[in-house]
Amino acid sequence: MDEMGAELSTASCCAWDRKLNHAAVARRELTIYLVRHGEANHNIKEQEAKAKARMDAITEGVPADSAECAARMEAARKAVLDDSSLFDAPLSHEGTAMARRAREAIAKLCAGGLPPPEAVLVSPLQRALQTAAALFEGNIAVRRHVREELEERHTGYACDTRHSTNTLKARQSFMEFSFAVIGRASAAKHERERRHAPGVEAIAAVEDKQQMRARTGLLAGLLEAVPEASVALVTHKGYLRELERGPLGRPDATECGNAEVRTYKVTLRLADCASGEAALIEKALLVS
DSSP, rough: HHHHHTTTTHHHHHHHHHSSSSOOOOEEEEEEEEEEOOOOOOHHHHHHHHHHHHHHHHHHTTTTTHHHHHHHHHHHHHHTTTOOOGGGGOBBBHHHHHHHHHHHHHHHHHHTTTTOOSSEEESSSSSHHHHHHHHHOTTTEEEEEEEEGOOOOOOOOOGGOOOHHHHHHHGGGGEEEOTTTTTTTTTHHBOOOOSSTBBBBOOOOOHHHHHHHHHHTHHHHHHHHHHHEEEEEEEHHHHHHHHHTTTTTTTOOOOOOOTTTEEEEEEEEEBBEEEEBOOOEEEEEEEE
């Protein structure tokens, strides 16, 4: 296990016991930057499919603001997502530009007094990795940890099925990312389903939104295992929606747009190995 992997070990509670006096330090204050990936190729296909379905419905006399029209648009959107050409969908050209603009947005927030990210936790889907790479390009001080817990909701679609860890690690643009923890607990945690092509990482069983919400509850443990006090999360619309409406306590939070940045101040209650209590996000305040 490398140094980064050790810090992010799923057994981090005991490691923290060696580093911290839990009797004296029961809580930590952190700043977290939530970043949705930039526009990816499947997002373009989704919008095109929805626009066509809407136009077809209107042509057939279906009111544009009706439930039927909305249902047709949603069905059309889902229909394009299992196109094999969208496997582990990468950023579009505009998506890369969006990621660079998000970098500028974070720089402005930091110029306004917020602490700059010192570490990033990122989903292993390549659109998130590409976004994180653009956000922190040339910034060797920011440690980059890839975590499966931040993946998009497991849908079974091609766009949400990722490349194998070895394939991703071999890419020059991802050389600065630590993949040490990826896959270590997957076999025990997930029932794997199918493969789209050779070299593809098998995906976990399809999740519903309730299961997705439960997975976002693991974030407290991930944050506890990272010693930095300012952390960026680069992830997906579905994950961020359930994170904000669940653990971060904003049930009416709107969905994040591509490359949107939101910042929270959070109070993290640390895990207690003696009592068996897991780490918990105790309080979260949206600051930008």
